Amino acid sequence: MILLKGGAKDNIIKLFNINFSGLFRFDIQGGDREIMNLVKKEYITKNILKIRTKTNSNKKYQYIGLLFILPWLIGISVLELFPLLYSFYLSFTEYSIINTPKFIGTENYIHMFTSDPEFYNSLKVTFFYVLIAVPLKISFALLVAILLNFNLKGMSLFRTVFYLPSILGGSIAVAILWRFLFAEQGLINGVLSFLNLPTNNWLGNPDTSLLTISLLTVWQFGSSMVLFLAGLKQVPNELYEAARVDGASRIRIFFSITLPLLTPILLFNIIMQMINAFQEFTAAFVITNGGPLYSTYLYGVMLYENAFKFMKMGYASALSWVLFIIILMFTLLLFKSSKQWVFYQDGRND
Amino acid sequence: MRKRRSVFLYVLLILLGIIMIYPFFFMLSATFKTNEEIFSGIGLIPKSFSFDAFINGWQGIGNNTFGTFLLNSFKIVIPTVLFTIISSVLVGYGFARFHFPLKKIFFGIMIGTLMLPQAVVIVPRYLLFRDFGWLDTYLPFYMPALFATFPFFTFMLVQFMRGIPRELDESAIMDGCNSFTILTKILIPLLKPALFSIGIFQFVWTWNDYFNSLIYINSVDKFSISLGLQLFMDSEGTIAWNEMMAMSFVTILPCVLIFFFAQRYFVEGIATSGLKG
Numbered sequence: 034m035i036l037l038k039g040g041a042k043d044n045i046i047k048l049f050n051i052n053f054s055g056l057f058r059f060d061i062q063g064g065d066r067e068i069m070n071l072v073k074k075e076y077i078t079k080n081i082l083k084i085r086t087k088t089n090s091n092k093k094y095q096y097i098g099l100l101f102i103l104p105w106l107i108g109i110s111v112l113e114l115f116p117l118l119y120s121f122y123l124s125f126t127e128y129s130i131i132n133t134p135k136f137i138g139t140e141n142y143i144h145m146f147t148s149d150p151e152f153y154n155s156l157k158v159t160f161f162y163v164l165i166a167v168p169l170k171i172s173f174a175l176l177v178a179i180l181l182n183f184n185l186k187g188m189s190l191f192r193t194v195f196y197l198p199s200i201l202g203g204s205i206a207v208a209i210l211w212r213f214l215f216a217e218q219g220l221i222n223g224v225l226s227f228l229n230l231p232t233n234n235w236l237g238n239p240d241t242s243l244l245t246i247s248l249l250t251v252w253q254f255g256s257s258m259v260l261f262l263a264g265l266k267q268v269p270n271e272l273y274e275a276a277r278v279d280g281a282s283r284i285r286i287f288f289s290i291t292l293p294l295l296t297p298i299l300l301f302n303i304i305m306q307m308i309n310a311f312q313e314f315t316a317a318f319v320i321t322n323g324g325p326l327y328s329t330y331l332y333g334v335m336l337y338e339n340a341f342k343f344m345k346m347g348y349a350s351a352l353s354w355v356l357f358i359i360i361l362m363f364t365l366l367l368f369k370s371s372k373q374w375v376f377y378q379d380g381r382n383d
Numbered sequence: 384m385r386k387r388r389s390v391f392l393y394v395l396l397i398l399l400g401i402i403m404i405y406p407f408f409f410m411l412s413a414t415f416k417t418n419e420e421i422f423s424g425i426g427l428i429p430k431s432f433s434f435d436a437f438i439n440g441w442q443g444i445g446n447n448t449f450g451t452f453l454l455n456s457f458k459i460v461i462p463t464v465l466f467t468i469i470s471s472v473l474v475g476y477g478f479a480r481f482h483f484p485l486k487k488i489f490f491g492i493m494i495g496t497l498m499l500p501q502a503v504v505i506v507p508r509y510l511l512f513r514d515f516g517w518l519d520t521y522l523p524f525y526m527p528a529l530f531a532t533f534p535f536f537t538f539m540l541v542q543f544m545r546g547i548p549r550e551l552d553e554s555a556i557m558d559g560c561n562s563f564t565i566l567t568k569i570l571i572p573l574l575k576p577a578l579f580s581i582g583i584f585q586f587v588w589t590w591n592d593y594f595n596s597l598i599y600i601n602s603v604d605k606f607s608i609s610l611g612l613q614l615f616m617d618s619e620g621t622i623a624w625n626e627m628m629a630m631s632f633v634t635i636l637p638c639v640l641i642f643f644f645a646q647r648y649f650v651e652g653i654a655t656s657g658l659k660g
Contacts, residue, residue, distance in 0.1 A: 098486070099477070101473050108531050112530060201638055201639070205591075205609045205612055210406055223422075304498070312501065333502065340509070341597075353505065
């Protein structure tokens with residue numbers, strides 16, 4: 034964040050400020066419900082009448098607030114910011130964990146870019162993975178959200194079913210299950226031969242191993258779907274009605290109303306999924322352990338091996354900073370491009 | 384026309400639903416099958432029901448049964464969840480209700496860490512925890528929770544608290560509340576659903592966490608269920624898939640139960656803060 038200028042910071046805050054209030058349906062019990070109704074009423078009238086209570090900026094500082102955020106201040110300094118800077122320093126050292134870090138200048142980076150064949154391979158594999166998994170996952174999420182938004186009976190059951198893999202997907206049990214399903218005589222090949230289609234050694238074949246791992250990611254489209262669904266429920270009905278009165282076709286309505294209003298959520302999903310995908314570890318580590326022939330040697334696996342298997346803490350830090358820069362660049366690029374395609378309802382397209 | 388469309392929609396959704404959920408059913412059915420039967424067909428109904436896979440699998444490796452791993456996971460998860468809730472409430476309250484120096488910058492940093500790739504802090508964190516003497520203990524799980532380093536949850540609570548009008552706080556002050564009792568008597572009761580949501584998210588994430596247990600825990604008797612499962616898989620020359628699936632099923636069971644009993648909290652929690660998944 035420190036690296037970003039003011040404008041970018043506002044963009045990020047806006048990104049996380051997507052209004053999902055359409056989904057607040059918490060049941061509040063008994064007396065609480067009455068309070069909450071009062072709260073809602075007051076809140077709504079205040080918003081409609083634009084009554085502004087004194088803003089805080091006129092008041093003097095309430096230092097007790099600092100006391101409340103103290104745990105976070107300590108946490109962020111000791112567990113996030115210090116490690117961030119320390120890993121930057123370590124990236125210029127040789128540090129095999131037993132001895133003290135030895136400063137070697139940019140040697141780690143030079144080695145990485147000139148004489149580490151695994152580095153380029155792993156970059157390639159990771160880019161492929163991100164390029165396959167993220168767009169597929171998000172398109173699926175959007176498509177299914179649109180289907181579920183037709184509000185037929187039993188939709189919440191479907192939502193549950195589609196969401197379940199997202200909850201369990203990161204666990205090692207599911208990684209093992211995946212290995213089991215895509216084994217040479219596993220369920221997937223069983224189904225394929227049942228349908229008289231050619232079978233494949235999905236995980237043993239370097240041409241399909243990465244795809245199989247990506248499928249596990251795509252299978253967990255549920256959480257992105259829930260976000261899209263929340264966004265779809267937010268689209269004001271008047272807009273649809275107005276469009277229908279004007280005689281717009283269904284397809285036209287989708288592309289001119291629904292999709293533009295979903296773009297903030299789309300941006301959010303793309304950015305968060307991309308950040309996660311670049312760091313993917315468990316699936317590739319547990320299912321294929323990077324193989325066969327390094328075909329699933331994702332960046333996360335390489336990072337792990339260098340740090341905790343070869344104990345090259347300095348080199349691992351350099352690797353992690355390169356990944357950090359890559360992710361940062363892609364994030365900024367997406368933010369920059371978002372001015373062209375993301376539509377904010379408040380009209381401030383800055 | 385309308386009817387035909389909804390029939391088409393149902394067929395599509397049911398097909399997709401089956402694809403999504405079939406792996407779990409197949410996992411469950413494999414636990415009752417023999418190893419040979421598992422790979423002989425794609426059906427769900429086993430020829431004969433036998434709980435041998437559960438009984439044999441439960442024995443685990445060496446002296447450590449899956450009971451140990453399960454208990455260890457609870458020892459990791461429960462304090463982590465409690466600490467997360469306490470710290471995020473305090474910090475969220477601070478950000479939502481008070482005006483203090485550098486607040487905007489701090490809040491910006493918090494939002495920024497939502498997007499900070501954790502890969503970049505892993506090595507120094509590991510070294511830090513090693514120097515504190517925390518390796519092979521559960522403190523690397525507890526401490527980040529206690530110090531509110533899960534910006535998702537803090538952010539979610541700030542969002543929630545902003546939706547509760549300050550007039551409530553102000554009338555509470557007149558009734559003699561101080562800034563701490565406003566939190567405990569007024570806000571926390573209203574935030575209960577959000578806190579529940581945080582709790583179950585953190586439960587599932589910590590329960591499923593593999594990477595942190597992998598790097599911080601080395602003694603087998605302290606292994607979480609994820610590590611136990613991995614060890615169980617690696618320890619056998621030829622994998623007994625029915626036992627493997629039985630133990631995998633045991634591993635995911637707590638999360639599945641939580642998911643079905645509390646799924647609206649997941650859906651609403653994720654929609655409030657846009658959590659990852």
